[in-house]
Amino acid sequence: MTNFVLRRIIGVVIVAVLTLLLLVATRTMESALLSPRTWLGWLLVVIVLFLASYRVRKQFSMLPLGSSAGWLQCHIYVGLLSLPVFLLHSGAQWPGGLIEVMTGLLFLIVFCTGVVGLILTRTIPPRLTDRGEEVIRERIPVFIRILREEAEAAVAGAKDEAPSEVLSELYLRRLHSFFQRPTNFFSHVIHSAKPRTGLLSALADTRRFLNTQDEQTMERLAECVRRKDDLDYQYTMQSLLKYWLFLHVPLTWAMIVFASCHVVTAMAYTSQ
Amino acid sequence: MTEPLQQFDWKSSSYERPGDVWVCGKACDGMPCRLGPGADGECSVHSQCQPEQVGDRYRCTRSVLHGGKCADGPNPDGTCCQADESCQPRMSLLKRRKVAGAVCVSISLAICLITFSDSSPQTLLSPGAVTSAHAALEANCAACHVAGEAHSGLLSNAFLAHDSLADSEKCLHCHQDIGAAPLSPHSVDGNALTELTADAAANSNSSVVSRTLTAFIHSGPPDQTRSCATCHQEHHGRSFDLAKLSDQQCQTCHKAQFDDFAHGHPEFEHFPHATRPNIYFDHARHINAYFAANDLPSHIPDKKSLSACSTCHKPDAAGGMMLTVDFQHTCASCHESQIVDLPFPGVPFFAVTQVAEQPRTEPGEIPIYGHWPVTESSLREMPPLMSLLLRGGASGTSTLGITPELIWQCKQLLLKVRNVGETALTERLPEAHSLLHGPLAELGPLLVAVSTSWFPGLRDEMAAHMTNQPLPKSPDVATPEHQAMPPVRGWYISDADRTIRYRPVAHADPVLRRLLDYLVPLVGSETVPKELQELFTALANPSGSGEISRSGPLATGRCLSCHTTSTDDDGILRVNWNTKVPRDHVAFTSFRHEPHMQIEGANLCLTCHQILNDQQTPEFFRPEYFTRDDLGRWKPQPETSCPLSSGFDAIKQSHCASCHNESTASQTCLECHNYHVHSP
Numbered sequence: 001m002t003n004f005v006l007r008r009i010i011g012v013v014i015v016a017v018l019t020l021l022l023l024v025a026t027r028t029m030e031s032a033l034l035s036p037r038t039w040l041g042w043l044l045v046v047i048v049l050f051l052a053s054y055r056v057r058k059q060f061s062m063l064p065l066g067s068s069a070g071w072l073q074c075h076i077y078v079g080l081l082s083l084p085v086f087l088l089h090s091g092a093q094w095p096g097g098l099i100e101v102m103t104g105l106l107f108l109i110v111f112c113t114g115v116v117g118l119i120l121t122r123t124i125p126p127r128l129t130d131r132g133e134e135v136i137r138e139r140i141p142v143f144i145r146i147l148r149e150e151a152e153a154a155v156a157g158a159k160d161e162a163p164s165e166v167l168s169e170l171y172l173r174r175l176h177s178f179f180q181r182p183t184n185f186f187s188h189v190i191h192s193a194k195p196r197t198g199l200l201s202a203l204a205d206t207r208r209f210l211n212t213q214d215e216q217t218m219e220r221l222a223e224c225v226r227r228k229d230d231l232d233y234q235y236t237m238q239s240l241l242k243y244w245l246f247l248h249v250p251l252t253w254a255m256i257v258f259a260s261c262h263v264v265t266a267m268a269y270t271s272q
Numbered sequence: 273m274t275e276p277l278q279q280f281d282w283k284s285s286s287y288e289r290p291g292d293v294w295v296c297g298k299a300c301d302g303m304p305c306r307l308g309p310g311a312d313g314e315c316s317v318h319s320q321c322q323p324e325q326v327g328d329r330y331r332c333t334r335s336v337l338h339g340g341k342c343a344d345g346p347n348p349d350g351t352c353c354q355a356d357e358s359c360q361p362r363m364s365l366l367k368r369r370k371v372a373g374a375v376c377v378s379i380s381l382a383i384c385l386i387t388f389s390d391s392s393p394q395t396l397l398s399p400g401a402v403t404s405a406h407a408a409l410e411a412n413c414a415a416c417h418v419a420g421e422a423h424s425g426l427l428s429n430a431f432l433a434h435d436s437l438a439d440s441e442k443c444l445h446c447h448q449d450i451g452a453a454p455l456s457p458h459s460v461d462g463n464a465l466t467e468l469t470a471d472a473a474a475n476s477n478s479s480v481v482s483r484t485l486t487a488f489i490h491s492g493p494p495d496q497t498r499s500c501a502t503c504h505q506e507h508h509g510r511s512f513d514l515a516k517l518s519d520q521q522c523q524t525c526h527k528a529q530f531d532d533f534a535h536g537h538p539e540f541e542h543f544p545h546a547t548r549p550n551i552y553f554d555h556a557r558h559i560n561a562y563f564a565a566n567d568l569p570s571h572i573p574d575k576k577s578l579s580a581c582s583t584c585h586k587p588d589a590a591g592g593m594m595l596t597v598d599f600q601h602t603c604a605s606c607h608e609s610q611i612v613d614l615p616f617p618g619v620p621f622f623a624v625t626q627v628a629e630q631p632r633t634e635p636g637e638i639p640i641y642g643h644w645p646v647t648e649s650s651l652r653e654m655p656p657l658m659s660l661l662l663r664g665g666a667s668g669t670s671t672l673g674i675t676p677e678l679i680w681q682c683k684q685l686l687l688k689v690r691n692v693g694e695t696a697l698t699e700r701l702p703e704a705h706s707l708l709h710g711p712l713a714e715l716g717p718l719l720v721a722v723s724t725s726w727f728p729g730l731r732d733e734m735a736a737h738m739t740n741q742p743l744p745k746s747p748d749v750a751t752p753e754h755q756a757m758p759p760v761r762g763w764y765i766s767d768a769d770r771t772i773r774y775r776p777v778a779h780a781d782p783v784l785r786r787l788l789d790y791l792v793p794l795v796g797s798e799t800v801p802k803e804l805q806e807l808f809t810a811l812a813n814p815s816g817s818g819e820i821s822r823s824g825p826l827a828t829g830r831c832l833s834c835h836t837t838s839t840d841d842d843g844i845l846r847v848n849w850n851t852k853v854p855r856d857h858v859a860f861t862s863f864r865h866e867p868h869m870q871i872e873g874a875n876l877c878l879t880c881h882q883i884l885n886d887q888q889t890p891e892f893f894r895p896e897y898f899t900r901d902d903l904g905r906w907k908p909q910p911e912t913s914c915p916l917s918s919g920f921d922a923i924k925q926s927h928c929a930s931c932h933n934e935s936t937a938s939q940t941c942l943e944c945h946n947y948h949v950h951s952p
């Protein structure tokens with residue numbers, strides 16, 4: 001058993017045990033005619049603030065606040081714990097007021113995006129190493145340009161040779177837009193090879209019209225298509241690793257705003 | 273093998289800064305400049321220079337960093353020959369995420385501000401629908417919450433000046449029927465609850481661990497006030513049960529803890545006989561002795577079977593209590609004649625009694641007390657009320673016979689009654705005004721009648737006595753032969769023993785009832801004249817005879833043989849004239865008979881109400897709710913020392929647990945107990 005698996009098991013067990021303890025504490029407090037929801041609400045506030053402070057930790061990396069990896073682990077497992085705390089706090093009942101609806105809705109969205117992010121960050125990196133060349137996302141447009149230039153050079157042919165009309169037409173019709181920018185985002189999200197296969201098939205279909213030299217040009221084009229498609233895959237996957245945060249982080253701040261109003265409202269209106 | 277696209281050598285691999293706010297506008301085309309945009313979002317590329325004029329020529333000033341001097345140099349007009357290659361930098365992903373965050377926060381704040389504005393409907397703040405009973409108040413937060421009155425003080429209400437009991441006060445505006453101390457546990461006054469808690473703790477059989485844990489969790493004092501929302505939590509939907517309370521929640525405060533009703537619930541103590549029933553009725557004796565010959569049908573109206581408890585008991589309209597059918601349909605067939613009791617002479621209120629010290633007189637000589645028409649049957653003791661009237665309310669010593677002084681007082685009273693009517697009585701005994709003008713209102717006319725018939729020369733005799741003249745000889749009054757008491761009901765004059773008596777008319781006799789209502793509250797008081805005590809004896813002594821201080825079969829009317837007495841809420845002793853009446857208050861324990869009577873196969877009433885046998889009954893059936901003290905005065909017995917069980921064994925908890933157990937899932941605390949104990 002690897003350290004990673006062991007760590008994950010320990011983390012999940014701790015979350016499960018804490019959930020169980022919270023459940024028992026809640027039931028006990030309910031029996032004691034105390035107000036467990038109030039205490040769970042404050043616990044949830046602390047949890048949310050702790051989770052949000054991970055961003056602060058990354059912002060002020062120069063401060064001795066512990067390793068980012070350690071913070072991430074705490075962020076993950078405390079985040080998982082927040083769901084049972086939320087359910088116990090709300091009584092697994094959907095609220096009715098606007099403030100409460102927004103708070104609950106945003107919490108669930110933030111939690112779900114966090115889970116999605118966790119899944120993405122755990123599944124995408126191995127795939128990135130399995131397919132194509134590992135590149136830095138910010139450099140992908142440069143590499144696309146290089147491949148585009150290489151493909152265009154191949155289609156244009158040597159100085160003293162006329163370019164193949166078949167390949168030129170195919171390039172203009174199918175490959176020109178393909179080499180302009182990262183493409184087929186959603187096909188890569190679902191790991192579909194259809195666009196890639198389609199382009200390579202179109203190139204292969206031209207073989208019967210090509211002479212030996214043009215066939216070599218076609219092979220170079222096919223290689224450029226493969227590499228471009230791999231770059232697109234890298235771009236898509238790395239973008240996913242960044243885009244989920246566009247939901248997770250901004251909605252966290254919105255949730256904190258609504259949660260603050262909820263706290264004030266609940267404390268002012270509580271009759272217990 | 274194809275050449276890798278990405279190079280990591282220091283020359284061909286620039287340092288990527290994803291944390292920068294801006295990125296080159298040409299990066300998406302794959303041609304980012306190495307400098308990148310500045311921190312302010314301005315493009316750093318300056319492909320054009322500002323040529324410097326030197327004399328009449330222009331000189332290129334482009335730096336080496338931007339490509340060095342151009343070979344062609346500036347244009348003739350002094351402008352740079354290079355094309356403008358600057359770009360429009362774009363925001364980085366990080367910056368876009370921050371902008372998205374700012375937008376989300378702004379929208380959220382706007383929504384919150386709109387929600388908290390006074391013009392917005394208050395339902396926007398509602399955390400959930402209220403129960404249908406409160407649905408009409410849903411749009412008006414201020415109806416239940418102090419915080420709902422104004423949003424301006426929301427923060428202050430939340431953290432500084434929050435008072436949860438203030439909201440409870442709003443609940444009580446509508447819910448006014450839950451007792452005088454509605455915010456105290458069980459609506460019971462704090463001091464009383466503290467005493468009850470101390471008693472419960474002393475008798476608790478809970479384990480030390482259990483009690484310690486309870487005390488740890490629930491540290492508040494037992495008399496601490498609780499807000500309504502402690503138990504009744506709203507905003508959980510239209511059909512939410514606001515009154516739901518779990519057994520565990522009950523046991524949080526209760527010192528005697530147990531698993532469930534079938535296991536560990538305290539045994540009932542004399543339930544339901546902890547309080548005295550209104551009617552003393554010996555079920556065991558009636559069923560086992562009087563009705564043993566199964567001749568009940570001959571006595572009971574409708575000829576119902578002996579085993580039918582419903583002959584005498586019917587459930588009330590709510591099906592909760594078993595009420596007793598009225599007297600005429602139950603007891604009258606056997607007991608009405610005993611109430612009227614024609615062989616019994618009735619209670620004397622006035623009597624020409626024997627003279628205590630008979631002075632020696634010569635034959636034909638008029639005694640010093642004048643004409644006093646005693647007979648051989650005349651009583652030797654004055655009736656209590658007569659004694660009080662003659663002494664003007666002062667209590668006298670008990671002597672056998674009447675003294676001459678009191679005879680003159682009596683004659684004076686009779687003469688005044690004859691002259692002015694019954695006001696003469698109230699003048700002598702003003703404290704008994706309600707008595708003399710109430711149940712004894714007919715006594716005045718009767719006194720007038722006897723003053724004429726028994727004292728024909730009274731006016732002349734009194735005039736001579738007052739002026740110290742020789743007493744005139746009064747006309748003879750015929751002395752009747754020995755005769756039986758007339759068999760009349762109510763007031764009557766007995767010439768045989770020269771008395772005015774009262775005999776009950778029927779059940780619920782109004783005179784006796786009002787007399788007892790007057791006398792019973794006075795019993796036990798140190799200031800009550802002994803004469804009233806004696807009158808009480810005549811009317812109430814369960815072992816009395818109707819004659820003062822003489823033991824006999826039963827008292828007049830035998831009212832208190834069946835009707836018990838209880839102390840009312842004001843601490844005044846009252847006679848329980850009515851049988852059990854439907855409760856007008858919510859007690860801690862409630863029981864509905866009607867559903868239990870539908871159980872098939874059960875021996876219905878006798879399943880729970882088990883009749884005691886003769887060996888067990890005496891302790892319960894002696895109606896000792898009045899006892900005499902050392903001075904011979906009557907004292908009421910407290911109910912707790914004389915509960916009376918009507919011949920039934922106390923109901924055992926195991927009876928109930930045979931049905932109310934885990935299998936039927938009907939053993940929660942609220943099955944039998946009410947939380948709010950209160951009177952209307």
